[in-house]
Amino acid sequence: MCDRMKVLPLAIVLAILIVSFQAPPTTAEALPITYSIYDGGVHIETENMEAVVSLSTASVTVSYAKEKSPAYYHLSYTGVLLTNSSVPAVSPQPGDYVSSMGKWSLSPPEMASSPYYGSYIRFSMSTALDMIKIPDLHPSEYGLRGPAAFGDWSPPANPGDDYDGNPPVEYPVVKDWGTLAIDFIVTEKSVEASDGSHFSIVGQNELKMNVTVDIRKPLGTSNLVVIQSIASDGPDAGEFMVPDTEHPRKVDLDSLPHADAVMEKMSLSGADRGSIGFSPLDDGGSPALYSWLLSAVRHDSDGSDHEIPVNSFYAGDEGGMIVAFSYSTPAGTVSVLHDPSLEIVPEVIEQTLNFVMEHAVSIMVGAASAVLLSSVVMVLRAARDKDGDSLELSRSHYYRKKE
Secondary structure, three states: OHHHHOHHHHHHHHHHHHHHHHOOOOOOOOOOOEEEEEOOEEEEEOOOEEEEEEOOOOEEEEEEOOOOOOOEEEEEEEEEEEEOOOOOEOOOOOOOEEEEEOOOEEOOOEEEEEOOOEEEEEEEEEEEEEEEEOOOOOHHHHOOOOHHHHOOOOOOOOHHHHOOOOOOOOOOEEEEEEEEEEEEEEEOOOEOHHHOOOOOEOOOOEEEEEEEEEEOOOOOOOOEEEEEEEEEEEOOOOEEEEOEOOOOEEEEHHHOOOOOOEOEEOEOOOOOEEEEEEOOOOOOOOOEEEEEEOEEEEEEOOOOEEEEEOEEEEEEEOOEEEEEEEEEOOOOEEEEEEOOEEEEOHHHHHHHHHHHHHOHHHHHHHHHHHHHHHHHHHHHHHHHHHHOOEEEEEOOEEEEEOO
């Protein structure tokens, strides 16, 4: 009898959990845009979005602020590539230059307001870039595989010692080739470019990034600058919505080109923006987007500015989806400015949360039934052990059989 009574408190606890799960959330006042500086970067919070910019990993992470969900959407910058290939490879090829990034520095955040943006926060981070030329031997022979080859990489200390007596390989290094700078802005109000601003932004939901590559020492051998990043989400990463002019499609990381393959070029003819959707739903909606204009601004040494097209590529990596942008940089190019952004989509997130809430009771009741059934079986087994009997299950009936 005492063993059977142990089931009752568990049932009561589950009933309380079910009731509390259905309780309506309390209403909180809208938050202004706030920020704090921590040891490795900046934390920003709006009514809808939390964003963390990390200097140590050159990365940005956004999440939904209204619900403390484990879901997050992440973007890390892995470096710059100089190449003459119209479609870059996942791994750098002989003759390419890959960047070695220095330590990132942070400008003090600025909190202000304007008629267009309302309250806003703005700050930037930047790093110096050295360029290292890939030798004529295939880069995979030197361990240069995947996105790590684009980032904070340096040649092996004794490369000749590792390859069966081959002579040491020279890695020409161009010190202080240029800089990579990212200017961040989060605004209270939504703004369209036609409203008088030089760009559009979704207030409270979007972290805009103006990414600039400044060229101090032109090499004259590579016509394309490629900026590479890796997009990932959690805790269940793996699926993305890839843009296509006619048929946007879901992809998983296992199906994408890896290692020595060339990247896939996004089909975006006729569009003015591209975007990658994180964790897409069955109807195609995504709770977060990594988006960008399909044009950039090139500044030349004669003081002129030119709007240039942006080619967009993607590939797979163990850590997420590689997203790369290439820009034409002929002789005389001083800098290239591009404006990607990371954005949450509250409507899609709320749709997902509502679905979970609508099905929570049935899920909890099902779980409670499973636990109760398991507990009954445990009680019966305890009785069997006490009486020295064996208990067998035949179809849906219990019966006793003397040993």
